[in-house]
Amino acid sequence: xxxxxxxxxxxxxxxxxxxxxxxxxxxxxxxxxxxxxxxxxxxxxxxxxxxxxxxxxxxxxxxxxxxxxxxxxxxxxxxxxxxxxxxxxxxxxxxxxxxxxxxxxxxxxxxxxxxxxxxxxxxxxxxxxxxxxxxxxxxxxxxxxxxxxxxxxxxxxxxxxxxxxxxxxxxxxxxxxxxxxxxxxxxxxxxxxxxxxxxxxxxxxxxxxxxxxxxxxxxxxxxxxxxxxxxxxxxxxxxxxxxxxxxxxxxxxxxxxxxxxxxxxxxxxxxxxxxxxxxxxxxxxxxxxxxxxxxxxxxxxxxxxxxxxxxxxxxxxxxxxxxxxxxxxxxxxxxxxxxxxxxxxxxxxxxxxxxxxxxxxxxxxxxxxxxxxxxxxxxxxxxxxxxxxxxxxxxxxxxxxxxxxxxxxxxxxxxxxxxxxxxxxxxxxxxxxxxxxxxxxxxxxxxxxxxxxxxxxxxxxxxxxxxxxxxxxxxxxxxxxxxxxxxxxxxxxxxxxxxxxx
Numbered sequence: 001x002x003x004x005x006x007x008x009x010x011x012x013x014x015x016x017x018x019x020x021x022x023x024x025x026x027x028x029x030x031x032x033x034x035x036x037x038x039x040x041x042x043x044x045x046x047x048x049x050x051x052x053x054x055x056x057x058x059x060x061x062x063x064x065x066x067x068x069x070x071x072x073x074x075x076x077x078x079x080x081x082x083x084x085x086x087x088x089x090x091x092x093x094x095x096x097x098x099x100x101x102x103x104x105x106x107x108x109x110x111x112x113x114x115x116x117x118x119x120x121x122x123x124x125x126x127x128x129x130x131x132x133x134x135x136x137x138x139x140x141x142x143x144x145x146x147x148x149x150x151x152x153x154x155x156x157x158x159x160x161x162x163x164x165x166x167x168x169x170x171x172x173x174x175x176x177x178x179x180x181x182x183x184x185x186x187x188x189x190x191x192x193x194x195x196x197x198x199x200x201x202x203x204x205x206x207x208x209x210x211x212x213x214x215x216x217x218x219x220x221x222x223x224x225x226x227x228x229x230x231x232x233x234x235x236x237x238x239x240x241x242x243x244x245x246x247x248x249x250x251x252x253x254x255x256x257x258x259x260x261x262x263x264x265x266x267x268x269x270x271x272x273x274x275x276x277x278x279x280x281x282x283x284x285x286x287x288x289x290x291x292x293x294x295x296x297x298x299x300x301x302x303x304x305x306x307x308x309x310x311x312x313x314x315x316x317x318x319x320x321x322x323x324x325x326x327x328x329x330x331x332x333x334x335x336x337x338x339x340x341x342x343x344x345x346x347x348x349x350x351x352x353x354x355x356x357x358x359x360x361x362x363x364x365x366x367x368x369x370x371x372x373x374x375x376x377x378x379x380x381x382x383x384x385x386x387x388x389x390x391x392x393x394x395x396x397x398x399x400x401x402x403x404x405x406x407x408x409x410x411x412x413x414x415x416x417x418x419x420x421x422x423x424x425x426x427x428x429x430x431x432x433x434x435x436x437x438x439x440x441x442x443x444x445x446x447x448x449x450x451x452x453x454x455x456x457x458x459x460x461x462x463x464x465x466x467x468x469x470x471x472x473x474x475x476x477x478x479x480x481x482x483x484x485x486x487x488x489x490x491x492x493x494x495x496x497x498x499x500x501x502x
Contacts, residue, residue: 002456003027003075005231006447007061009054009083009165010243011047011103012036012265012309016061017443018069021077021456024466026444030064032057036313040100045107045354045363048100051089051164058165062229073232079169079221080239080450082246082442083162085182088140091164093156095173099148101161102140105266105306107355107363109139114361116142120200128189130181130278130286130299133197135355137183142201158207162240169229169237170219174212181288182242188276188286191294214241214290215453238453243442244270245290245300250445251411251438252464254291254298259407261427261435263417266353267308267393271301271405279403283358284396290449291460301405303396306353307366308389309416314352315385320378333420336382341426341479342486345370346380347493348388358396359498369493383422390426391490397431411436414470429475429483437471 002021007014013036018028037057040048086104091097102108113133117125125132133139137160145152157173160183167173180186180193185208187194198205212218218237226233241249248260248270259271274297278286289298312329320327320335327335351359352366368381400407414437417423428435448463457463 001075002077003071004078004080004447004451004456005076006080006443006445006450007058007082007165008243008246008442008446009058009081009161010264010442011039011049011084011105014054014057014061015441015443016058016065017441017447018065018071019444019447021451022465024448024464027071028065028069029443030061030068032060032064039103039105043108047103047106047354049103050100051097051161054161054165055168059228062231066230073230076231076235077456078236078238078450078454080446080448080453081162081165081237082241082243082446083160083165085160085242085244086136087161088137088144089159089161089164090144090151090155091157091159091173092154095167098151098154099144101164103161105354106140107135107361109143110135110355110361112142112146113139116200120196126278126280126282128187129184129194129197130188130276131184132282133184134282134285134357135361138185138197138201141203145202155207157209159209160242162242163209166218166237166240169221169225171222172219173209174218175209176214176240177211177292178214178241178245178288178290180208180211186288215239215449217454236450236454239446239449241290241446241449242287244268244302245287246442246445246449247413248272248300249290249449250440250442251413252460252467253411254289254460257406257408259410261410261412263308263389263412263423265309267305267389269303269393269397269400271400271407273299273301273405275299275404277404279399281360283360283399284403285357301400301403303393303400304357305350305389305392305396306356307350310353311350311366311385311389312417315382319381329419332382333422335379336386336422338379339383341482342489343380343384343387344375345372345489346376346384347490348381348384349494349497350385350388350392358392358399362498364497367497386417386420386423387426387486388490389417390423390430391487393427394430394487395491395494407433409436410434411438413438413441415441424473425476425479426483428473429479430487432475434475435473436469437473439468439470
């Protein structure tokens with residue numbers, strides 16, 4: 001029996017899935033740790049994690065799966081890796097990590113990216129990179145160069161989080177074209193590393209790992225890694241992708257007109273296009289999709305809202321719970337449904353997790369507006385939070401439409417905030433989309449990707465055996481006008497806040 005093992009390395013936790021290749025049946029899953037991973041913030045706008053913590057929790061999740069499924073290690077034919085995007089891991093010649101990883105929601109390098117756009121030229125950046133350098137991996141590396149020169153001088157290679165995990169497994173340092181594009185180091189015009197970006201920042205090309213295709217045998221488990229994981233030496237690592245391209249892949253979102261949505265710690269809409277297009281303000285970003293080739297281009301246009309599930313989590317841990325009473329997310333969702341659409345005028349802007357790309361990298365923070373002591377209670381805050389997240393995602397979708405992305409089909413995993421009936425209905429109604437929810441997640445997508453990369457599946461269609469749609473959510477026609485009014489009110493508040501920060 002051929003088995004596939006997929007890992008999804010997030011900033012909140014690591015999830016693993018063991019899948020039977022022939023049927024797509026999930027044999028076991030595991031998440032580690034039980035509580036959300038810590039994000040280190042030594043200064044305002046910073047966000048770091050120790051890469052060794054990801055590896056420790058990969059080992060923990062793997063051993064949990066072994067205990068649950070009791071499989072033979074030799075049956076695992078391939079491993080796939082999905083990972084949190086835009087991070088920066090730096091190692092020395094001994095492959096030792098030199099500093100904590102600067103992760104996706106860290107906003108320290110915003111000004112660095114703005115200066116690079118000015119130096120290179122905005123038009124050239126957009127035409128060749130499809131993005132401005134922004135607060136992405138290359139800009140974070142420049143920050144290290146300028147602020148930690150001793151560390152920078154010892155860097156042997158830079159990596160994305162998924163590259164680091166692959167290195168721990170194989171002993172090899174490689175990356176992918178998709179990964180380089182998410183770091184804003186990929187030249188879309190020439191389909192190669194953007195040397196003009198490296199030159200502008202003053203980086204040696206030697207710091208960049210060799211590239212390997214997303215679907216390919218990228219290495220094999222070393223004896224040391226196999227021993228730590230309880231797997232077999234020589235097992236193939238055959239797929240690697242950032243969490244959002246991988247989330248789209250896990251939902252079989254591969255063609256123009258399709259979009260994948262996720263609403264975990266961050267909220268993302270990832271639409272597929274085959275056009276060389278971009279948002280002139282870089283409020284949404286274009287990356288190389290997993291199935292891209294030079295002969296058949298495929299791009300993922302991504303809008304990201306940093307403050308999504310993290311807002312709901314904050315409310316759970318700091319607002320509705322105490323030492324005597326802890327509300328579950330399900331109870332919070334039920335409470336929120338007690339309040340009408342629009343939350344009786346209470347508005348929450350969910351921008352409390354760093355600089356937001358849809359706001360042109362402004363960091364306006366989360367805020368509450370229209371709070372009336374005589375009207376509003378806990379339930380209003382819970383509903384206003386979920387509505388605020390939906391409205392912020394819709395604001396980003398409107399930008400995507402302006403950039404020429406025509407979204408006709410929306411798919412999401414039946415998980416995270418889509419488990420909330422309020423959130424699901426609000427998203428479908430506000431965006432006017434029919435939303436299909438599937439029995440999948442990032443770790444399952446990574447497992448299926450490994451099956452393609454290792455040649456176990458003949459093509460993309462074969463890889464999605466067993467993928468089932470669990471729920472379909474249609475817009476609520478009776479609430480459309482109420483949601484439109486609430487969105488316009490929310491938008492007025494956002495524009496007022498943006499105006500006050502200029």
